Amino acid sequence: MQLGIIGAGAVGQAVASLAAEYGHTVTTLADSESAVVDSDGLDVETAFKNKESEGIIGNQDTEEAIEGSYEALIEVTPTTIGNAEPAFSHVKAALERDRHVVLSNKGPMAERYGDVRSLERDSEGVVKFEATVGGTMPVLSTISALGSNHITGIRGAFNSRANFILSRMAAESLEYEHVLAEAEELGVVKEDSSFDVEGIETALSCSILANVLDQAGQEIALDDVAIKGIDHLPSSTLELAQEDGRTIRLIGEIKDDRIHVGPQLVSGNGPLAVTNLRTVAQLETKYAGQTSVSGDRSSEYAVATTILRDVQQLERSR
Amino acid sequence: MQLGIIGAGAVGQAVASLAAEYGHTVTTLADSESAVVDSDGLDVETAFKNKESEGIIGNQDTEEAIEGSYEALIEVTPTTIGNAEPAFSHVKAALERDRHVVLSNKGPMAERYGDVRSLERDSEGVVKFEATVGGTMPVLSTISALGSNHITGIRGAFNSRANFILSRMAAESLEYEHVLAEAEELGVVKEDSSFDVEGIETALSCSILANVLDQAGQEIALDDVAIKGIDHLPSSTLELAQEDGRTIRLIGEIKDDRIHVGPQLVSGNGPLAVTNLRTVAQLETKYAGQTSVSGDRSSEYAVATTILRDVQQLERSR
Numbered sequence: 001m002q003l004g005i006i007g008a009g010a011v012g013q014a015v016a017s018l019a020a021e022y023g024h025t026v027t028t029l030a031d032s033e034s035a036v037v038d039s040d041g042l043d044v045e046t047a048f049k050n051k052e053s054e055g056i057i058g059n060q061d062t063e064e065a066i067e068g069s070y071e072a073l074i075e076v077t078p079t080t081i082g083n084a085e086p087a088f089s090h091v092k093a094a095l096e097r098d099r100h101v102v103l104s105n106k107g108p109m110a111e112r113y114g115d116v117r118s119l120e121r122d123s124e125g126v127v128k129f130e131a132t133v134g135g136t137m138p139v140l141s142t143i144s145a146l147g148s149n150h151i152t153g154i155r156g157a158f159n160s161r162a163n164f165i166l167s168r169m170a171a172e173s174l175e176y177e178h179v180l181a182e183a184e185e186l187g188v189v190k191e192d193s194s195f196d197v198e199g200i201e202t203a204l205s206c207s208i209l210a211n212v213l214d215q216a217g218q219e220i221a222l223d224d225v226a227i228k229g230i231d232h233l234p235s236s237t238l239e240l241a242q243e244d245g246r247t248i249r250l251i252g253e254i255k256d257d258r259i260h261v262g263p264q265l266v267s268g269n270g271p272l273a274v275t276n277l278r279t280v281a282q283l284e285t286k287y288a289g290q291t292s293v294s295g296d297r298s299s300e301y302a303v304a305t306t307i308l309r310d311v312q313q314l315e316r317s318r
Numbered sequence: 319m320q321l322g323i324i325g326a327g328a329v330g331q332a333v334a335s336l337a338a339e340y341g342h343t344v345t346t347l348a349d350s351e352s353a354v355v356d357s358d359g360l361d362v363e364t365a366f367k368n369k370e371s372e373g374i375i376g377n378q379d380t381e382e383a384i385e386g387s388y389e390a391l392i393e394v395t396p397t398t399i400g401n402a403e404p405a406f407s408h409v410k411a412a413l414e415r416d417r418h419v420v421l422s423n424k425g426p427m428a429e430r431y432g433d434v435r436s437l438e439r440d441s442e443g444v445v446k447f448e449a450t451v452g453g454t455m456p457v458l459s460t461i462s463a464l465g466s467n468h469i470t471g472i473r474g475a476f477n478s479r480a481n482f483i484l485s486r487m488a489a490e491s492l493e494y495e496h497v498l499a500e501a502e503e504l505g506v507v508k509e510d511s512s513f514d515v516e517g518i519e520t521a522l523s524c525s526i527l528a529n530v531l532d533q534a535g536q537e538i539a540l541d542d543v544a545i546k547g548i549d550h551l552p553s554s555t556l557e558l559a560q561e562d563g564r565t566i567r568l569i570g571e572i573k574d575d576r577i578h579v580g581p582q583l584v585s586g587n588g589p590l591a592v593t594n595l596r597t598v599a600q601l602e603t604k605y606a607g608q609t610s611v612s613g614d615r616s617s618e619y620a621v622a623t624t625i626l627r628d629v630q631q632l633e634r635s636r
Contacts, residue, residue, distance in 0.1 A: 136607070142463075145631075269587035271589075288620035289620055299605075309463060309464060
C-alpha cells in the first residue's frame with residue numbers, strides 16, 4: 001500500500017524504515033515544517049538525512065503532502081489535547097479524499113471521536129487506531145474479537161512510562177523525583193513527562209476505549225474522565241503496599257458511565273502489576289470472566305509494527 | 319446464522335442456550351446416539367430434557383444431523399487422538415456441503431491440520447477454531463492481529479486444569495493426589511484427567527499453534543511434540559521453587575522447529591504464573607517484544623462464548 005506518513009519523529013522514522021519489509025511504499029513524508037512527495041516511492045533515508053543536516057525533510061510543504069499521493073495516511077504527530085489539531089485536520093483531509101487513516105496520535109479519537117466517525121461514514125476510507133491505546137498491546141483487536149457489546153468494563157495500566165517509574169520506585173525504594181530523573185536520562189521518559197505522570201495520557205486512552213465500548217451511549221472526551229496522577233506519590237506508600245503483597249499502578253478504568261484514572265493498589269502478582277515498559281488491559285466480559293492482553297513498549301519499532309498491522313488489516317479488507 | 323451443534327455435553331448445551339442471545343437459531347442438535355433437526359429452529363430445552371429423561375435427543379440419527387439444515391457446524395464432541403474421528407468426518411461432511419465449521423474439539427486441527435485445510439480450500443465454508451487453544455483466551459485472534467509471520471515463538475500455560483492443580487498444590491502445600499481428588503470433587507477436572515495432567519491436552523494445543531505459525535514448514539501432529547506431564551510432581555519441588563520466588567507451571571512451547579510440553583520453573587509474579595483456571599499465551603514477536611493474552615475458563619459458558627465469537631466473525635465476513 002502507498003503510505004503517507006505525517007510526523008517525522010521516532011515512530012514516523014520507524015514506520016518508514018519497516019514499511020518495505022511489510023510490502024508498502026512510502027510516497028509522502030512530512031513533519032510540521034516541510035515534506036517530500038513522490039508517487040513512485042521516496043528515498044526515506046535521504047529524507048531523514050536532510051532533516052538532520054538541514055532541518056527540512058524536503059522542498060514541499062505539509063499541505064501539499066496531505067493532498068499528495070497515498071492510500072493510507074499514517075498520523076504519528078505528537079498528541080495534542082483540546083481540539084486535537086493539527087492531527088484532526090490531517091484526518092479530515094485524508095477521509096474527504098477517500099483515503100484510509102492509521103493513527104498513533106491519540107487526540108482525534110480521544111477528543112473528537114464523533115467528528116472522526118462521522119467523516120468516516122461519508123468516506124471510502126477507514127480509520128484504524130490500535131497504536132493509540134497502550135502502544136503495542138492489541139487491545140482494540142481483542143475488543144473487536146470479543147465483541148464490544150459483550151464487554152462490561154475495562155481496567156488497565158495503559159501508560160508504559162508510569163509503569164516504569166512505579167516499578168522502579170517499588171523495586172529500589174527510590175523517590176519519584178530520583179526515578180523520573182533516571183528515566184529521563186535513559187530516554188524512557190521524554191523531556192515533558194507531565195502527560196504521562198499526571199495521568200493525562202492514560203485518560204486519553206480511557207476516552208478512546210470508552211468511545212469504542214459506547215456504554216454511556218454518548219460521546220466521551222477528556223473532560224469526562226476523572227484524573228489523578230502519580231506525581232508526588234511518596235515511595236513510603238509503595239513500601240506500605242509491598243508489605244501487604246501489593247503494589248501501586250496508574251490505573252485507568254471504564255465501568256458503566258464512570259471513567260477515571262488514578263493510582264490504585266493492585267495485587268503484587270496479579271495481571272495489573274506489569275513492570276518496566278509493559279502495558280496491560282483487563283477486559284471484563286459478560287460470560288467469559290476476565291480476558292487480559294499485555295504488550296511491551298520496548299521501542300519505537302514496537303509501536304511502528306502496531307501501525308503496520310493496522311495497515312495490513314486495511315489491505316486484507318480491500 | 320443457522321447452527322448445527324454436534325456434541326451435547328456441557329459446552330454444546332451452553333452454545334445452544336446462548337445461541338438466541340447472539341442472534342442465531344439452532345437447527346440441528348446431535349450427540350453420538352441421536353439427533354433432532356428442524357430447519358425452522360428447534361426447541362433446545364425440550365431436546366436436552368429428552369436426553370436427560372430418555373437418553374436420546376430426538377428421533378433422528380447423527381448421520382441425518384450432519385446432512386441436516388445448518389450454515390455452520392459447531393463441533394463440540396470430546397477430543398480424540400490418532401485419526402481425530404468421528405470429529406474429522408463431521409468436519410469433512412460439512413465442508414463438502416460448503417458449510418462453515420467451528421470447533422472446540424482439538425483433534426482435527428491438532429492431528430489432521432493439512433487434511434482440514436485442504437478440504438477448506440475446496441469449500442465455500444470456512445473453519446474457525448479459537449476455542450481449541452486455552453478455552454477462552456483469544457490467542458488465535460491475537461496471532462492473526464499480530465500477523466503469524468511476525469511471531470517468532472509461543473510459550474504458554476494452555477491447560478486450565480493443570481494450572482488449577484499446580485496453583486492449589488503451591489498455595490496449600492498439598493500433594494498432587496490430594497489436589498486432584500479435590501479438583502475431581504469440585505468438578506474442575508473431569509473423571510479422566512489423564513489428558514490434562516499428562517500434558518496431552520497441552521501438546522494438542524501446541525500442535526495447533528505450530529500448524530498456525532507454520533515455522534517448521536511442514537505439518538505438525540501430536541507425535542512431533544515432546545511431552546512430559548505434571549503427574550507425580552512432588553509438592554516439595556513446588557516448595558523449593560517458592561523459596562526462590564518462583565513456581566511451576568505446565569508449559570507448552572513452540573520455538574523454531576522444537577515443540578515441547580512439560581513442567582517448567584516460571585517467575586512467581588511473571589505473566590506465566592496464572593492461577594486457578596486461567597490460561598495464558600506469551601507471543602514473542604520480531605519487533606514488538608512480548609505480547610501476552612490471558613483468559614478465564616470459568617465455565618462452559620465461557621467456552622461457548624468463544625465459539626459464538628467465531629460464528630460472529632463468519633457472519634461478518636459474509
